[in-house]
Amino acid sequence: MTKVILPEGNVTETEAGTVEEIIFRLGFNPYEVLATADGCLLLGDEFCSDDVELRLTSIVHGG
Amino acid sequence: MADCYLCGKRAVFRTEDGPLCAEHFSKWYENGVANAISRYSMVNPGDRICVGFSGGKDSTVLLAALCRLNLDCELVAVTVDEGIGGYRDDTILAAKDTALRLGVEHRIVSFKDICGKTLDELLANSPQAACSVCGTLRRRALNAAAREIDADSIATGHCLDDESQSVVMNYLRGDVTRATASFNSNSGDLFIRRIKPLCRSTERATVAYGLCNNLLVPLPECPYTRYALRKDVRTWLGKLEYEKPGTLIRIADGQEELLSKMPKAEGEKKILGRCEKCGEPTSNKLCAACQQLERLM
Ligand SMILES: [Zn+2]
Ligand SMILES: [Zn+2]
Numbered sequence: 108m109t110k111v112i113l114p115e116g117n118v119t120e121t122e123a124g125t126v127e128e129i130i131f132r133l134g135f136n137p138y139e140v141l142a143t144a145d146g147c148l149l150l151g152d153e154f155c156s157d158d159v160e161l162r163l164t165s166i167v168h169g170g
Numbered sequence: 171m172a173d174c175y176l177c178g179k180r181a182v183f184r185t186e187d188g189p190l191c192a193e194h195f196s197k198w199y200e201n202g203v204a205n206a207i208s209r210y211s212m213v214n215p216g217d218r219i220c221v222g223f224s225g226g227k228d229s230t231v232l233l234a235a236l237c238r239l240n241l242d243c244e245l246v247a248v249t250v251d252e253g254i255g256g257y258r259d260d261t262i263l264a265a266k267d268t269a270l271r272l273g274v275e276h277r278i279v280s281f282k283d284i285c286g287k288t289l290d291e292l293l294a295n296s297p298q299a300a301c302s303v304c305g306t307l308r309r310r311a312l313n314a315a316a317r318e319i320d321a322d323s324i325a326t327g328h329c330l331d332d333e334s335q336s337v338v339m340n341y342l343r344g345d346v347t348r349a350t351a352s353f354n355s356n357s358g359d360l361f362i363r364r365i366k367p368l369c370r371s372t373e374r375a376t377v378a379y380g381l382c383n384n385l386l387v388p389l390p391e392c393p394y395t396r397y398a399l400r401k402d403v404r405t406w407l408g409k410l411e412y413e414k415p416g417t418l419i420r421i422a423d424g425q426e427e428l429l430s431k432m433p434k435a436e437g438e439k440k441i442l443g444r445c446e447k448c449g450e451p452t453s454n455k456l457c458a459a460c461q462q463l464e465r466l467m
Pocket of ligand 1: 174175176177178179190191192193194
């Protein structure tokens with residue numbers, strides 16, 4: 108399973124897949140979230156294997 | 171995994187020209203900001219620019235990008251402290267830290283300074299008015315700060331998404347007056363010029379730039395609920411932008427073209443006077459901020 112840190116800070120796990128598949132699966136609009144691993148931005152078609160810790164950042168601005 | 175089409179390194183962002191690595195993406199983003207600045211002649215040599223700097227994602231990127239562009243101008247970052255308990259303190263610390271790192275002069279003005287009360291105190295009985303009250307007072311606080319530092323213009327972090335959302339919202343509300351008000355409108359000489367250097371950059375690219383350049387720290391969201399219509403429009407346009415990339419810029423460009431074809435109404439330039447209470451420019455007896463305050467105090 109791939110560990111995913113959600114925009115609000117909660118942590119979840121999901122099956123491996125491409126960044127875009129994972130974003131869809133977790134119910135986000137792919138335009139509205141960016142994914143990073145080890146602080147590096149990932150493209151949507153990049154494959155995330157089990158050992159990757161994916162962090163999602165919402166592009167929507169607060170305040 | 172795609173490679174940067176310019177140098178072959180690992181790509182971090184897909185632009186309409188192709189995938190780019192962190193370094194080339196940052197250059198591409200900064201070029202976009204520079205092009206917007208020259209497209210609308212936002213900056214004149216020697217200008218002193220008051221940068222509205224909330225410490226959030228957009229304004230942090232705005233400040234950093236303006237620094238990197240090495241424009242012939244002076245930047246002063248101004249943070250407005252609305253006085254929102256449990257939310258503002260962290261963002262103000264982050265703002266201080268960022269300004270220091272970027273080597274930009276930083277000032278903080280608070281609602282308490284300009285009207286004697288924090289936003290929380292003002293809204294104690296009418297929290298549903300939060301965004302409109304906050305917006306009006308923030309504008310006044312920024313204007314006051316800009317005047318104090320003798321700024322030629324006020325730069326804000328509004329990006330392409332904000333502009334396109336506003337265009338669509340005006341149509342959805344049937345607000346013809348706003349829909350036909352010019353884009354980078356200057357309401358007379360009494361106001362300090364407003365510029366939006368990120369107005370051609372998408373929110374997505376803006377946040378990506380912030381992440382690539384280690385500019386963003388996770389911060390709490392504003393506790394006051396946002397205006398519902400903008401939220402719906404944002405979600406809807408975000409979907410469209412994903413399915414049909416370029417939707418946002420086409421909306422903004424379409425609006426600009428439409429406005430350029432409209433006859434300039436002579437009556438549009440209202441003669442502005444001064445607010446009886448605070449002296450701010452307004453076409454009414456009291457300015458919008460004083461009207462708001464009168465209702466809340
Ligand atoms: Zn490159
Ligand atoms: Zn007034």
